[in-house]
Amino acid sequence: MESLRRMASPTTRVIRGDSLISVPTRDIVVGDVIVFEEGDIIGADARLFEVFNLEIDEALLTGESVPVAKSVDVIQEHDKPLGDRINMVFSSTTVTKGRGKGIVVNTAMETEIGNIAKTLASTSVVMRTPLQKKLDILAYALFGLAVVLAIIVFSVNKWKVNDEVAIYAISLGISVIPEGLVAVITLTMAFGVREMAKNYAIVRKLNALEALGSITNICSDKTGTLTQSKMxxxxxxxxxxxxxxxxxxxxxxxxxxxxxxxxxxxxxxxxxxxxxxxxxxxxxxxxxxxxxxxxxxxxxxxxxxxxxxxxxxxxxxxxxxxxxxxxxxxxxxxxxxxxxxxxxxxxxxxxxxxxxxxxxxxxxxxxxxxxxxxxxxxxxxxxxxxxxxxxxxxxxxxxxxxxxxxxxxxxxxxxxxxxxxxxxxxxxxxxxxxxxxxxxxxxxxxxxxxxxxxDPPRPESKAAIQRCFGAGIEVHMLTGDHPITAAAIAKEIGILPLLWSPELESEGKFNSQLVMTATQFDALSEEEIDKLRELPKVIARCNPDTKVKMIDALHRRNKYVAMTGDGVNDSPSLKKADVGIAMGLGGSDVAKQASDIVLSDDNFATIVNAISEGRRIFSNIQKFILHLLSGNAAEIITLIIGLSFIDHDGISVNPMSPLQILFLNMVTSSPPAMGLGVERASNDIMDYPPRSKDGLFTWEVIIDMIYYGIVLGGLSLANFVIVIYAEGNGDLGRHCNSSPTGPECVPNDPTCDQMTLEIACNQIFRARATTFATFTYSLLIHAYNCRSLRDPIWTMKLYDNKILLWSVIGGLLTAIPTFYIPGLNSRVFKQLGIGYEWGLIVGAVIIFEIFVEIYKFIKRKNLKPLKLVEGEGFKRQYSINEYA
Known part of the structure; x- marks a missing residue:
């Protein structure tokens, strides 16, 4: 993250020796000669010695909205207010006009803006991203559920809390919390940021990763972004x-x-x-x-x-x-x-x-x-x-x-x-x-x-725009060019319908004016804009207020907007947009600092790739959360129903031990979840509409979680019952939660038979091992189910995600020693080696997959397709009848 921050950090042009060089702003020293022009952010406090028509926006220091004209004249008074020091430029202010040179007198925390920063340092507030807020809610919900389940355990045991009751309550608490979730999300986000940097999109604000998956509209500049900027x-x-x-x-x-x-x-x-x-x-x-x-x-x-x-x-x-x-x-x-x-x-x-x-x-x-x-x-x-x-x-x-x-x-x-x-x-x-x-x-x-x-369009622009429309994303061109020039480029790259022409639009063949000038658009009231069936695809002769007005109009239509820009005039709209995207090569420092993402190649196709990457990251988070929480739901179901298994002393028998649950959550579930987190984007990821505002927990995902939890928990519990009641004698013994042999019988106690007690505890330990193995192998296979909400497992390649494949294979092998290493099995995991029970385990895994595929088949037949209908994204773009 620090290296990415350095890549996106502002630079300042400095004369050192006989050369004009660009250095990171943080490397400026007192005595440097800095050079700046329109659009630059001043990197340090400096005394001017050369100006040409120079005006500086100092609003962040003085509150004055009008830029200040600068000169090199000597000021005799030493107590002049900041706004009257016209022979000085100050760090973080913006050059709105002209150019100049100055000698640095203060840097970093010694500048005027640094003095303000010192005051604010103790009161800084860290904003939570939407994903963080949803995970906060999830954490509170899971904590509340853990408390409720503990109360249920204590209530069932009539509030007679001993060691075994407390351990059972702790087991339920462990089963509720997906211990690997935070680590998996952190690594997935980090890998996503790094991957986007490799693809020329530098993420400045992490919440942009989440927002990219929801983008419904892109407002793009033309020159250098959609075109080559090679006239x-x-x-x-x-x-x-x-x-x-x-x-x-x-x-x-x-x-x-x-x-x-x-x-x-x-x-x-x-x-x-x-x-x-x-x-x-x-x-x-x-x-x-x-x-x-x-x-x-x-x-x-x-x-x-x-x-x-x-x-x-x-x-x-x-x-x-x-x-x-x-x-x-x-x-x-x-x-x-x-x-x-x-x-x-x-x-x-x-x-x-x-x-x-x-x-x-x-x-x-x-x-x-x-x-x-x-x-x-x-x-x-x-x-x-x-x-x-x-x-x-x-x-x-x-x-x-x-x-x-x-x-x-x-x-x-x-x-x-x-x-x-x-x-x-x-x-x-x-x-x-x-x-x-x-x-x-x-x-x-x-x-x-x-x-x-x-200015010829970039070769990849048309294909990128087609990908956008295929993904349900509308593209608008906001440019300073002549309307006819802008419309011609927009038509060539596919922003405008192929049958569009100025003559047809002037004859009223369209419900909306697809090409407008800024003057025409600004003259419309909010009510008039909202009545338009379509917002303009092209706005020419744009000014900063027009871009902001366009974003506001899109927001009133509940759209999620990405805005691209490179100049000082783009910074208000970059801040206003849900995702501001600045140009890294030709962009001003103002635009970069106002943005969420910086493109290091100034290419529109990179924006589309970034959206695809954002969708991939969010989709993967949804996949591994489904995997982790459906496993937790199954554990809760198993342990809650397990309260009904009461031994001769009125103590609940644990279907799984605390360490088994922790092993399932950390060792069995987390590596496959990490594999799901680095899942490659599917070839059709841009065939889906923008992500809904429900975020991670759509109703489909919530129902999936509950369904998979019920099936997996039910099958695991069924195997526990079969081992004890069908294959065993149904005796739950006395105090068998901790020892496979049970407690020592008290001498001369006619009600206690050591052999009978040992048989009962032995079968409970074997049943617990069967339940644990059913959970382990079903969860590992379930990772492949979670790769798609609806596609059957046989349509997926097993080898294209090597991290997932090896984590599943590793999970299958890692569990085996826990059954057969003496001491580790009985004293640590509270289970014993199994034999014929493997048949029950394999059968449960197969039945689980059958239930999953039947459920997915029902969803495919009855729910609205997740993908856009083929051609739906292009129909409105290329058919004049859609606008007539």
Whole structure:
């Protein structure tokens, strides 16, 4: 657990020597220079010396909800309130905007938050998980039952409590308590956490293991989770040339060609054919488009020396444009060399408010300056006054041009693309570039065209989503992307029905709006949302409040929700969800700390695997609890009925000794229970619906427990009766609970015959051995019955769970010495070696299995199937009639 905690612990970027490195936050020391940006959690108290548009959320220290703007100015007063120390950043606060650097002045418990922690340390409260609470209730119930049974024992013996009565009461108490339960649960949980870590899901909070089995809905981000986060330029469009197709989808590899398709293309524009672009037929306008893509770009792609793979350094969108330029034969290395010799003069970084970026470059070969611009279409178009048509620049007529432009834009976006517009202009005036403002640089641009960039879904995403729907789990995409882009990806990977289209939805062919923007969803009241037959499958342009509102809407429908996220804006919804899942690679520290599980590979398929693992763990806990408690129920039944066996002195005869009961609970039952705890997930575990809110003790499990207890206890008691009354003389002797020979007869006592007393006690010890052996071997075989609530035993492989197999074999062999080693059998276990009784034992085990299989057969015929009906999970996803 400690190693897993270290894997998920927050990190801080630190400048040490000449290197910027990430270190665990706990390893920061006074004097370190820490570097942080939007989304980071500050790792220590630090004095700022460099800031850029920096704002910090200090609500956890000051209670102020508005982020504090920071500066590096000196503060003369030494008693400034915490909220006014604007040249300081404090541990555990959150960067909401900008970036900065600071020198660490306090760490750990010496920080402002550490001072608060010292105060809280003495009053910390440990929360109990739902499973712990249910086991607490079970413990209290079993303790109460043990007290009641002890009272019954004392009452039957008319409150004449001697050693033998007390031992019988203790025996009943031992039979009630499943002594191995805590150890088995602990180990099962520990193995589950370790197994999930191997599969890239790091569990931060143990109750997430329990909650995973109940998940009914997953709200997932798109980029990097459902998709590869490796943007690929697949299409370009120029006003005079029409559409271009860019081939090659192998990540950042520049291998691929470009084809000019014109306007005569199929509806599947990504796959449209066309004339291959070569240096001989490349157009002037297309050349300028490629130049803008390569130069208005800070990303670099290069081939790794170790793995021989192409890698990108920089923004994924810019990397895609750089790959596009490579495929066109005009990458940045070519443009900055002879004969072009473009040189970067000034960069105006991407502004989230303006939604564009521009650069000023000088072409040394002609001593001419150019401005290249890229960004969102509406932003770029607003800066353009001309349009490039062939080799000529024409004045831009917005009324005529915009409809066709936005038609092409929507056509590209409908295929799941993020569309960028590019523009340029030649700077003719002879002025000093360094004195330009952004407004000056971005003005009077010439519109070049569009580039469609596609973030391909992960290959495993569609199959993972199909597994979810097959398991009765609904998947929702909550993303910041354009609605058309988000809907196209959602349709491709199966979140939306295959027959869904924006036109059909706009015509009212669906009962619910399956695709909505955050604005539309937020405008609905709770009552209006609750009236929707289906909650949206896709919400685009999401903000933090929208995600929280979606989770609240699902909770009102009694759904159990898992939420994925990676940014600061996801932390409220991650906390609100039943299971918050943060991205470990691209996720912020805020998101990780607000989550229950961290994915170390940022893959949606890992979420589905984690749900499968959570179901496996919970199912296994249910299996071994059924095994342990049904054995305890059988012991209780045997001992309670055993009170009716009264010897000549009015003392109850024990059908089993205390040590036999303890041996059954600890040695016989616990190893097979551990084997059930590590049972592999069945191949069809995701064919079942989410676990009910009844938790461990569903009515079916409770009835199973009672039924198996009655049958096993009844057969064991029947063998006890047969040995004494059918094969023996029916004499229960006097004080035979402790000795196989009974007490010594008092001299001159005519009512006591030593031989008769020894025969009676001897048969009781043999009957007790028969009962113990019946219990032992039935319980060991019963472990295989508990592998499935309804499937017959012959459908299960005996060898696929080696721990269970060897624990059963070990249990079969371990019991034998207790019957035949002198002294161990009679003095410790209070039994004797048996012979013909083995026939009764084998017969009882066979009869027990017959009763079990008849019971399971009745359940299969009369109870609702546990599995979802085949195809039930997909029907509503892929059939438009379900929504009509």
């Amino acid at each position: 690929i330029a697949t299409n370009a469009w120029l006003p005079d040339d029409g559409l271009y197709r860019i081939s090659g989808r192998n990540g950042f590899s520049p291998e691929g060609n470009i084809y000019r398709c014109g306007e005569n293309v199929t509806s599947e524009i990504i796959e449209a054919e066309g004339e291959k672009v070569t240096p001989d037929n490349i157009t002037y306008a297309f050349t300028r488009l490629v130049q803008a893509s390569a130069l208005c770009n800070m990303a670099v792609i290069k081939k790794g020396k170790s793995d021989n793979e192409w890698h990108a350094i920089g923004d994924p969108t810019e990397s895609a444009l750089q790959v596009f330029a490579h495929k066109a034969g005009l990458p940045k290395p070519v443009l900055t060399a002879e004969p072009f010799k473009f040189e970067l003069v000034h960069e105006y970084a991407f502004d989230t408010g303006l939604k564009r970026m521009s650069v000023v470059c000088k072409e040394k070969s002609t001593d001419t300056h150019y401005v290249f611009l890229k960004g969102a279409t509406e932003s770029v178009l607003s800066q353009c006054t001309k349009i490039q048509l062939g080799e000529n620049e024409s004045n831009l007529d917005y009324e005529k041009f915009e409809p066709g432009l936005y038609y092409q834009l929507e056509k590209l976006a409908s295929k799941g693309m993020r569309v960028l517009s590019l523009a340029y202009r030649r700077v003719n005036e002879n002025i000093e570039i360094s004195k330009w403002t952004r407004e000056k640089a971005d003005a009077d641009m010439v519109f070049l065209g569009l580039v469609g960039i596609y």
